[in-house]
Amino acid sequence: MQFQNIENNQSNEAENKINSLLQFAVNQKASDLHLAVGRHPTVRIDGSLIPLEQEIVLTPEVTVSIANFLMSERNKSEFKKDGHTDFSYSLENLARFRVNVFSQKGHTGIVMRVINSEIKRLEDLGISDIVYNFANFSQGLFLVTGPVGSGKSTTLAALIDYINHNQTQNIITIEDPIEYIYTPDKSIVNQREIGQDTFTFQSALRAALREDTNVILIGEMRDLETISTAITAAETGHLIFGTLHTNDSAQTVDRIIDMFPSHQQNQVRSQLSSILLGVMSQRLIPRIDGGRVPAAEIMIKNHAIENLIREGKTYQIDTVIETGQKEGMISLDKALAELVQSGVISEEQMMIYAKNREYAQMLSKGGVQESIQIDE
Secondary structure: OHHHHHHHHHHHHHHHHHHHHHHHHHHHHOOOOEEOOOOOOEEEOOOOOOOOOOOOOHHHHHHHHHHHHHOHHHHHHHHHHOOEEEEEEEEOEEEEEEEEEEEEEOOEEEEEEEEEEOOOHHHOOOOHHHHHHHOOOOOOOEEEOOOOOOOHHHHHHHHHHHHHHHOOOOEEEEEHHHHHOOOOOOOOOEEEEEEEOEEOOOHHHHHHHHOOEEEEEEEEOHHHHEEEEEEHHHHOEEEEEEEEEEOOOHHHHHHHOEEEEOHHHHHHHHHHHHHHEEEEEEEEOOOOOOOEEEEOOOOOOOHHHHHHHHHHHHHHHHHHHOOOHHHOEOOHHHHHHHHHHHHOHHHHHHHHHHOHHHHHHHHOOOOOOOHHHHHH
């Protein structure tokens, strides 16, 4: 009984500590909370890591007790086996959090990503509403790409919620872990979490094809089997949304094709040229007035891009994007330049994220005549 009381006290202390830190993180509009042994708890705000020096330096015992409080028995088993585990954590009336517990140098580390409960519209996020067009197809594949922490999940949540409120569809999301929670409206929305509701993205995706599904969200297309099944699903009458950790549209196409054995790549090029609807590659850029704003390259498949994919000439996709403004396409450099022109981000930030710095700088100073002439 005495040992049980000690464990209960440790659990209560861990709960109070982590909930207090999460409350602070949400109030400060932080995107992440980092807990590492030998450091103060640290939050990421507008892309910068800020140690909370008013908090004590974390000891191994504190991080272990917090991790044990957060993890389910399944997560504890996975952590012991693999050295890391992913899951979600909810703090009532505050927010949800995506959690990763991992081992480093023999100690336990924790990173918690803040997931706002409110699902925002694209226009509220600062993303072109032309992206809504991808939600109006009956089948095909639309990908949102970018580095970790670039807002991919938030963009896709806006699209799924748009369909939910405006169309009568059967939607299945496959996530690791579940982030945004949808309240079914005109659509049916079923959300499946890896490790809790299903074992793998691939098995859940195959099952979804037998569940009278119209729209499928794949939280991450991380392996050959998932990508192959997603392509098949898009070919057989499903609208597929997914994410990849790639930097632009051309690299996204190449990454998908390169996942397959060489003898299958010509066939995959042909399939992808038919089913790919578009690619949006985004970054989150610090604003001058605080906060962050997305800058996104948007590729919308047209006949030119379809032919480039089929013929293996993906290196020419950037040129088609530059000359496709009338169709709603925009390059990352153009998107960044427009944010500079409108006074939202600084030129210094633009130069950090630009693909072609000289070209982005020219665009930001109004040198757009060249691209207009090409388009004409």
